[in-house]
Amino acid sequence: MSIEIRKVTVLGTGVLGSQIAYQTAFHGFDVTAYDISDEALSAARKRFEGLAAAYKNDHMPGADDKADAVAAGIALTTDLGAAVKDADLVIEAVPEVLSLKQETYRKLGELAPERTIFATNSSTLLPSAMKDFTGRPDKFLALHFANQVWKMNTAEVMGTPDTDPAVFQAVVDFAKAIGMVPIELHKEKAGYVLNSLLVPLLNAGMALAAGGYAEPDAVDKTWRIGTGAPMGPFQILDIIGLTTPYNILANSPDPAAAPLAAWLKANYIDQGKLGIATGEGFYKY
Numbered sequence: 001m002s003i004e005i006r007k008v009t010v011l012g013t014g015v016l017g018s019q020i021a022y023q024t025a026f027h028g029f030d031v032t033a034y035d036i037s038d039e040a041l042s043a044a045r046k047r048f049e050g051l052a053a054a055y056k057n058d059h060m061p062g063a064d065d066k067a068d069a070v071a072a073g074i075a076l077t078t079d080l081g082a083a084v085k086d087a088d089l090v091i092e093a094v095p096e097v098l099s100l101k102q103e104t105y106r107k108l109g110e111l112a113p114e115r116t117i118f119a120t121n122s123s124t125l126l127p128s129a130m131k132d133f134t135g136r137p138d139k140f141l142a143l144h145f146a147n148q149v150w151k152m153n154t155a156e157v158m159g160t161p162d163t164d165p166a167v168f169q170a171v172v173d174f175a176k177a178i179g180m181v182p183i184e185l186h187k188e189k190a191g192y193v194l195n196s197l198l199v200p201l202l203n204a205g206m207a208l209a210a211g212g213y214a215e216p217d218a219v220d221k222t223w224r225i226g227t228g229a230p231m232g233p234f235q236i237l238d239i240i241g242l243t244t245p246y247n248i249l250a251n252s253p254d255p256a257a258a259p260l261a262a263w264l265k266a267n268y269i270d271q272g273k274l275g276i277a278t279g280e281g282f283y284k285y
């Protein structure tokens with residue numbers, strides 16, 4: 001028997017949680033969003049309004065008619081029990097701190113109905129590290145979105161050895177139903193597919209520039225012309241913003257990472273060149 005998903009609850013209404021909630025509601029699902037304070041919920045309502053404007057600006061089909069109503073229609077609460085009492089699927093997008101996620105799943109496992117599926121949007125933590133806290137490892141997996149979900153619409157679906165294949169399939173079907181392209185992983189992999197490809201590319205580009213081999217724009221030009229890709233690694237880094245890659249490199253145990261972090265800091269971070277958001281990164285905007 002196939003599993004039906006109609007009611008969806010999103011935990012955490014920050015950058016990604018707000019986008020996941022909005023994208024899901026935009027596609028006609030009944031959505032509740034939970035966060036820990038009234039301030040966070042007011043910020044969420046503003047994020048939904050910003051997303052309505054972005055969907056209209058990007059000409060998403062149907063946005064002119066319904067984008068504002070979708071933003072207003074997402075239920076918001078700080079009561080976790082009320083948020084999940086009737087949920088078919090809970091998508092967790094709380095901060096990337098393992099102990100916080102584990103504690104969230106421990107509470108959730110007690111409060112949600114037995115049938116409820118739990119999915120983590122974690123970028124760097126494996127679902128295996130959380131599954132034993134859910135009380136239902138067969139109904140738990142990762143569903144990983146990329147920032148700007150309505151445009152960068154991959155949804156990587158990755159279970160643990162305990163995930164029920166019917167649950168996996170239901171989440172793949174759900175991802176399609178909210179306008180995503182589901183990417184199925186057969187087993188757990190840190191970085192999923194996208195970051196397993198992207199992070200080495202970005203690091204290789206930075207190593208070429210930091211090592212004095214070629215300028216960033218020459219690296220990008222090579223990648224574009226040589227592969228037909230629309231953007232090179234430094235164009236992508238300017239979109240991501242340089243702070244997150246810097247923090248990852250600065251905290252990496254890999255000895256090759258420290259010189260890249262130092263180069264980024266001296267030439268870009270310390271000069272306020274953080275990417276498109278600040279008007280300049282590797283390029284001027």
Ligand code: NAD
Nearest residue numbers: 012013014015016017040093094095096121122123145147
């Ligand atoms: P964020 O800091 O923007 O948002 C986190 C939200 O969670 C905040 O609104 C915060 O108030 C709330 N929160 C804090 N503690 C909570 C709790 N105990 N229960 C519920 N909510 C709580 O973070 P984000 O960038 O949206 O990241 C959230 C998750 O999404 C992380 O696991 C991250 O790895 C993943 N992710 C982020 C991106 C990205 O580009 N930002 C992309 C893919 C996946």
